[in-house]
Amino acid sequence: VWLRPERGGDRKLNRERMVGRAVAVLDAEGMDALSMRRLATELDVTVGALYWYVATKDDLLELALDAVLGEVRTDAPGDGWRAGLTAYAHRYREVLLRHPWVMGLLGRLPNTGPNALALSDEVLVVIERAGFRRLTDVLAAVHDHVVGAAVAQVSWREALARTGAASADVIEHVRATAERHPLLASVMSPAPQGPADVDAVCAQRFAFALDCLLDGLAAHLPATDGDQ
Amino acid sequence: VWLRPERGGDRKLNRERMVGRAVAVLDAEGMDALSMRRLATELDVTVGALYWYVATKDDLLELALDAVLGEVRTDAPGDGWRAGLTAYAHRYREVLLRHPWVMGLLGRLPNTGPNALALSDEVLVVIERAGFRRLTDVLAAVHDHVVGAAVAQVSWREALARTGAASADVIEHVRATAERHPLLASVMSPAPQGPADVDAVCAQRFAFALDCLLDGLAAHLPATDGDQ
DNA sequence: ACCTGAACACCGTTCAAGT
């Protein structure tokens, strides 16, 4: 998408307005609610008009994805690499959770928009200043953890939303799994399973794993350990 | 889905045959190729017949997701927790990369099928035997890293596949980004960017980050460090 | 250059009716 010309245009439409409205619909009603026709009527335009600015719906989604990544800003560099990476990871995570539909796009579309590149570059600067050798590996490690944790949390939310109230079937199902997997059951039971609890558990879990990861990464700093 | 009865049936169809064929289509031609109509003709049946065994297409996809997770088997427990978790992570990753369409489902559908639960339980046993306190946190840390790394790799593949040969536009685009982000450019340039190289880079990157994570987790073992 | 109107080839889902 990033190659295709911006296609000026300002009579009724432009890419910015399209992407903005698309993100609004996606945030409010999710992926299934966004059709080209829906977006067109929302912009007071016929469907065909959209294809003047965008070659395909996937192009539009790529634009929406990168627009959202623009919300992640690395601020105040210079508090040390660990604080910098931690702040980056938390900000990135918050953005993903604010726009859950992004998770369905990450594995399906390329993610090489200008905002994605700018963000990688900024974080790489922090990693380089820290003295790491494998710059991209460290970046990927942090990045992958954020994405993985966000995917898991959204998936969990989805599972809770799907099973509305506790019908008799659900109770029977839980009982059956508990019988087959006693350890899993004992480990899950203390969780009250409310949607708010899920977020709290995930937030704390995320911070824990991130700390472990950064501990492990720190051991690969030349000053501490010459091993590459 | 897991609540709804199996709906016996063996005249022409059953869930197993449906899911098997669906996975085959998904593996061969990806998410976009799988429609209910396509699956029906592939099974010598009309579309309506499918809805006897499955309430919705998402249900079918949930079944396909869990079926794929069944390919991840934890073998030979007892080589130590670190070897066990490493083997689990690598096997899980291989399965995800063999079925790239799964990545588009993970953040969109609940993932609470019997195979997913059984797998979690088996890994939890390894984690508990190791002496960890926060069982689920450790499980999630490893799990999230696998998913995040797989998502990134598939997304990278997709980006390469999308930009076919190096047209003049692509070259101009790369040059422009290189100018704006010199560090990013210098770090990316050594990569020959072939599809095979991507897999190799990602495999090594995955192993590195996993090692770092396990190092960090090991520090939280009571024997080594009483801190919870 | 930008947008409309209308069409094409598909979707997922439902449901009477058959066997």
Next chain:
DNA sequence: ACCTGAACACCGTTCAAGT
């Protein structure tokens, strides 16, 4: 119980034709 046939309300995309 299981499957067919046909319909309903949608899709993404294309493209002549208008301005």
